[in-house]
Amino acid sequence: MRCRLIATTPTDFEVHLFHEGSLYKSYELFGAHVINENGITGTRFCVWAPHAREVRLVGNFNDWNGSDHSLVKVSEQGVWTIFVPENLEGHLYKYEIVTKNGDVLLKADPYAFYSELRPQTASIVYSLEGYEWNDKAWQRKKLRKPIYQQPMFIYELHFGTWKKKNDGSFYTYQELADELIPYILEHGFTHIELLPLVEHPLDRSWGYQGTGYYSVTSRYGTPHDFMAFVDRCHQAGIGVILDWVPGHFCKDAHGLYLFDGEPTYEYVNFQDRENFVWGTANFDLGKREVHSFLISNALFWMEYFHIDGFRVDAVANMLYWPNSDVRQPNPYAVEFLQKLNEVVFAHDPSVLMIAEDSTDWPRVTSPTYEGGLGFNYKWNMGWMNDILTYMEAAPEYRKSLHHKVTFSLLYAYSENFILPFSHDEVVHGKKSLLNKMPGDYEQKFAQLRLLYAYLVTHPGKKLLFMGGEFGQFDEWKDLEQLDWMLLDFEMHRKMDEYVKELMKFYKRYKALYELDHSPEGFEWIDVHNAEQSIFSFIRKGTKENDLLIVVCNFTPVVYHDYKIGVPLHTTYKEAFNSDAITFGGSGHINKKALAAREEPFHGKPYHVQMTIPPFGISVLRPIRKREERTDDGKEKVHRHVIGRRSR
Template identity: 70%
Template sequence: MIVTSATDFQLHLFHEGTLNKSYELFGSHIVRHRKKVVGTRFTVWAPNAKKVRVMGSFNEWNGEVHPLEKLNNEGVWSIQIDEDLLGHLYKYEIVTQSGEILHKADPFAFHAEVRPKTASIVYDLEGFKWKDQNWRRKKKRKLVYEKPMFIYELHLGSWKKKNYGELYSYTELVTELIPYIKEHGFTHIELLPLVEHPYDRSWGYQGTGYYAATSRYGNPKELMVFIDACHQEDIGVILDWVPGHFCKDAHGLYMFDGAPVFEYKNYHDRENEVWGTANFDLGKPEVRSFLISNALFWMEYFHVDGFRVDAVANMLYWPNSKEEHANPFAQEFLQKLNEAVFEQDYSALMIAEDSTDWPLVTSPTSSGGLGFNYKWNMGWMNDILRYMETAPEQRKHLHDNVTFSIVYAFSENFILPFSHDEVVHGKRSLLNKMPGNYEEKFAQLRLLYGFFLTHPGKKLLYMGGEFGQFDEWKDLEQLDWFLVNQYESHQQLHHYFKELLAFYQQYKALYELDHDPNGFEWIDADNREQSVFSFIRKGKKPADTLVVVCNFTGASYEGFRIGVPYLTEYEEVFSSDAQEFGGNGRVNEQEVSAEEGAYHGKDYHMMVNVASFGVSIWRPKKIKGER
């Protein structure tokens, strides 16, 4: 619903911070009466402006022709032009209190010119015919806590490019990207920010148009086509979303009317010195209306399934301080945000990218939590990568890097991320982080992925990791697809990853109790000298039990004894050392019978062969009392 003029009640809610669909009021809107277009309305918030005018391709960029009326003392301005201006370019011409004239893009614009041009475009989002009704019904019946969730994080501009580096459009990606996601068995994709942004190399994290899907890949309805196609193939779509800070380009939100509007007034709080951006003033009610509305907007018009909320730590604590000082405005904003999102869609994914130890991030706001339903486990990611980058013979000195995560694994609903941040800026790709020679790098990456998959928590992998991108992510180029086409080791790793993901989908023990301590049990967490870890993953039924053995050194063992929970036969259902994956073929082809005799605190034990740099997963054949 688009209103034709602002009501006092709407303005009250906006200035109170609770106009959660402020995009219905602000921005440019085609106005209809009995389905007939009668005009175009422009509404903007510029509380410090002396005058506001709209200039565009419809008035030869002469703002004097169309001045906006100031509706209230808080600085909401509006005009209705009795013309159908659909498709026209425009900007706001703002006269500051000092007499300076600024030309600003519309903060609520639904569409924008392709960079480097910066004008907003009058665009009508209505009328798209969605075909994802089955997906939307299904996801509300089956929440993800007890379901598989393996997210493929990607940057649309560098996943794959056409000849001469041309970008694929949203609609072209329907046939290029979606079959690839489906083939691999990923449950969701997570897209680096798609808000309009001027600089390609910001990857979308420094936005100017929060309501405008970036025009680099097409128009907003073409993005709707892409998301609709994802849903029809049972693929969820998560947007990386940045409510903490924004870029300072002249046409954007920064000093919108010549003074702080969207940002903090105080310089020390406003300036994000690390990224060269400005921090949103999360204590200002109108900014809360703007940002919370933005999340609901993407859900309503684009059917997105959730958000990875970027840089939560940067919001929770005041910036530019050597000590951590909590920002109460941010805490309250995040709580209000999550409440609003879940009120609109209780099955939404709200994922905090948070590196702090802030408590109760994924607890309900009614219990004092922030209200997210997932949090990235940055601690696990840092610990395991440091461990893997260490020479195998020295890993015994970092043994706790592997075991410590279980201490807190169930304190939040965690996603284990291997994200874009870990494969840029000289950090090297996951494959190239692995020590040793060429073959050992691949063996250890298979090992890492196997441990990743069997550790409690949902999963996320950045694009290219699935086939062993050797160079770190090059954001101006496409992934190194030639590796898959020309090199057997990368082909085998790619095959391994697809088989591993299919295995994950098949066995409930790997996802059903991800957030329940009853879903995990150590067998041996103390074998520091050999760096061999063994543990049990459990589902709701004993028959779903899996026994996992991970060997993080280059030594292999025959007749290796491990404790097991049941006196039965066990079969090895997955081995990272299989020859088809590029391994040495040290697999356990025969079933192994457990024997009586306590070991590792279990009543029974079995003797197995353990491959160097290998993951071996075992399933009990028949458990007494189970059918």
């Protein structure tokens, strides 16, 4: 273990900053650190326990007897420390806390860098130093090419149930890198989003109820193993986003809950403290020491694990006081979130701070100096709920739900949105995305292809939960891997290939992502055709005439010679059709180029006539002709794609 050159006792300034809520690298003060001072190598332990009468260090190095290892209280607000003149690397430990009432609690270290494999709960002395990173090219690219005008399609996954070994055991971080990275590259996703990897007690959970915020879970290996996983993702050009839960935490006895016998990390008031929905405790976001703990935690994952961003869970649960009949904003949460985002972006302006917020709180992705919360992305939960409600309805009833599709464009540019088909939509009896679709077997696949293409062509970045790419038919199962055997069936295999082709199509055309967050990037052609449930619109890039025409049909009816208004007097070619036979469709495609006719339609100066596929989407790109002379004096005609990226 590499020794850190830090003092054997905390400095007064460090302690002051911690209590002030501005010690943003509090993990360098608290926890267990092997250090060297004046030629003496030892291990310093430091913990915050403001209500404790006494704190003792216990571990396998002292037979779990702390009588000779009492910590010294160095601040009136409850910072305790001890220096043990031994290198305790790899040893197990806990804090034995004597409460004001004389009760004795055994607590894991809130700042532990590594923890025992469940069901054991001790902390482990571990150094995070020494890993040699090889992702400089990735880091330079992030700063050189901000994500806002780049394609972003996130693959959300849970490590424990994405894929398992034949004996049912977990893959390690290193083994997952071998399996997952080629899979992500093959499918074309730009980022992965990992459900929480903080240490947590229950295998069957997603990890949202954490006990060790500074411990990457030991289920899959060591912290250095996880560093290697992220490093390999970056070297392959894949961003890594971590689900992060600063709103509430697990109530298991060894964790943060009533840490020193009284509310410490959580609110004092019972109604504010208890999260009855999830059986957890809410962080006291008005407490400055909690600010230091949580903001440091975000920087910790960025500094030591090179995490590219955080999907901040349950923002709505923080913004409004819980367990209240009145929807009352929580000013402590607002201040905390603004402060968090300011500190994180000062540390790394390329980071992704994504709010999972189901409310209509204004300016979530606006800068804090404009009164915003300071995130740079927000999940568009309204769009997700509306489009799934629409898709689950029988086709004959969709005309009465037309507004479910159109409404999102009224607010699409009020925030920087990510369009999520996440884990939350495929559990608790909600059914998988494929099984939500009405109709027979083939119609389910057709509508899922339509839904995915609509996702790709709608303004906003994208997210898909694991299994959706090949049409997982069952919802998420907590003890099993994805149903990989479905790839033995033709329609699921074709769905998988469809997603790969859709991803290539998405990345190929700048009109689909360059102006995701600007109203100049979208224009309706026909928004009123509720009777036929057909929608048509234009997606635009930054360059003039860099555009795509998108036509969606949410019914099983085929239309031939269907008129669509277009803005340019040119020829159009079908760039993508979800009904192609190779995708499992019925083959109602537009093989020939479509010449625009000089007759206004849909408020546009020209129109084309085309085939509209059943339960399908067709995307047209304009082409133009350029004439030039050949050597023999004859004219030669070249066709050029407008808006297509050179390869």
